[in-house]
Amino acid sequence: MNVFVCAKQVPDTSSNVRLLPDGTLDRSRMRTVTNPDDLAATEAALRLKERFGGTVTVVTMGPPQSEEMLRELLATGADRAILVTGRSLAGSDTYVTARVLAAAIRKAGFGPADVVLCGQQSIDGDTAQVGPELAVRLGIPQITNAAAIEADAEGLTVKSLTDDGYRLVRAEVPCVICCRKELNKPRYMNVSGIFSCYGKPLEVLGLADLDADPELTEQTVGPAGSPTACLVTFAEKPKKRGTVFEGSERKAAETIAAALRDERILPAAKGGAR
Numbered sequence: 001m002n003v004f005v006c007a008k009q010v011p012d013t014s015s016n017v018r019l020l021p022d023g024t025l026d027r028s029r030m031r032t033v034t035n036p037d038d039l040a041a042t043e044a045a046l047r048l049k050e051r052f053g054g055t056v057t058v059v060t061m062g063p064p065q066s067e068e069m070l071r072e073l074l075a076t077g078a079d080r081a082i083l084v085t086g087r088s089l090a091g092s093d094t095y096v097t098a099r100v101l102a103a104a105i106r107k108a109g110f111g112p113a114d115v116v117l118c119g120q121q122s123i124d125g126d127t128a129q130v131g132p133e134l135a136v137r138l139g140i141p142q143i144t145n146a147a148a149i150e151a152d153a154e155g156l157t158v159k160s161l162t163d164d165g166y167r168l169v170r171a172e173v174p175c176v177i178c179c180r181k182e183l184n185k186p187r188y189m190n191v192s193g194i195f196s197c198y199g200k201p202l203e204v205l206g207l208a209d210l211d212a213d214p215e216l217t218e219q220t221v222g223p224a225g226s227p228t229a230c231l232v233t234f235a236e237k238p239k240k241r242g243t244v245f246e247g248s249e250r251k252a253a254e255t256i257a258a259a260l261r262d263e264r265i266l267p268a269a270k271g272g273a274r
């Protein structure tokens with residue numbers, strides 16, 4: 001089983017987040033990190049490789065500086081990396097991104113016993129659409145919200161988070177699994193991994209290399225080929241400072257209950273007491 005991991009380099013939201021006058025993120029001031037769900041997907045892929053053999057290939061579509069992220073993932077144990085980049089791809093929405101990633105994964109030799117692991121969602125775009133769209137593009141089943149993955153010779157059993165609990169889903173390979181960050185604790189790079197990552201293959205592909213999908217052209221990628229458009233971006237106003245109720249737990253609970261009655265969030269107490 002060979003595993004393909006889709007990973008995205010995202011702005012570190014714990015650093016300086018600022019918007020430019022045109023509403024886009026001022027990325028020049030922001031540090032970048034690997035999207036947290038994608039680190040969990042990479043760790044899951046490395047564990048599958050340790051148990052069943054095969055290779056781990058990390059794939060990203062992004063600006064040239066995404067290569068730093070790919071080198072880090074190679075240093076943690078991935079075997080090869082693919083960067084799909086180009087000016088015409090910038091501004092692509094999830095529809096185009098999934099299509100480009102599917103073409104790159106096909107070109108990289110995706111086979112009938114292989115698996116694609118994605119993050120559930122990115123912390124910047126945050127749509128959670130790329131994984132499911134990728135499964136549709138590759139014509140294979142998908143399992144989203146993976147919080148645990150068990151594998152055996154016949155396939156995979158995934159514990160998938162739902163609104164009111166978990167469900168166990170069984171899937172045969174090939175399939176796409178969208179991973180949540182609570183799936184595992186990603187390993188750190190070690191010194192030998194950092195040295196060896198520079199000798200591992202990192203392929204840089206452009207649009208012209210994606211011949212697995214002949215319909216991918218300058219006209220069908222980037223803003224021109226993207227059916228979604230972002231109309232406005234704005235920073236949320238800071239919330240009002242909350243109220244702190246001092247005193248014993250009982251006294252604080254009574255004060256909070258009275259405040260909620262005043263706001264008619266709780267019904268009035270019997271006998272008119274507050």
Ligand SMILES: Cc1cc2nc3c(=O)[nH]c(=O)nc-3n(C[C@H](O)[C@H](O)[C@H](O)COP(=O)(O)OP(=O)(O)OC[C@H]3O[C@@H](n4cnc5c(N)ncnc54)[C@H](O)[C@@H]3O)c2cc1C
Nearest residue numbers: 006007061062089090118119121122125126127128129130
């Ligand atoms: C030159 C260039 C510049 C770009 N600039 C930006 C930018 O400024 N902002 C931006 O958000 N995007 C940028 N992209 C990438 C692309 O537009 C977005 O990745 C895409 O719209 C994904 O949306 P999302 O973040 O909502 O994904 P989600 O659906 O929330 O992501 C779910 C999962 O899909 C996978 N995934 C998503 N995007 C990628 C990707 N690009 N590569 C590999 N795996 C991925 C990850 O596993 C992720 O956890 C750029 C791409 C290129 C080529």
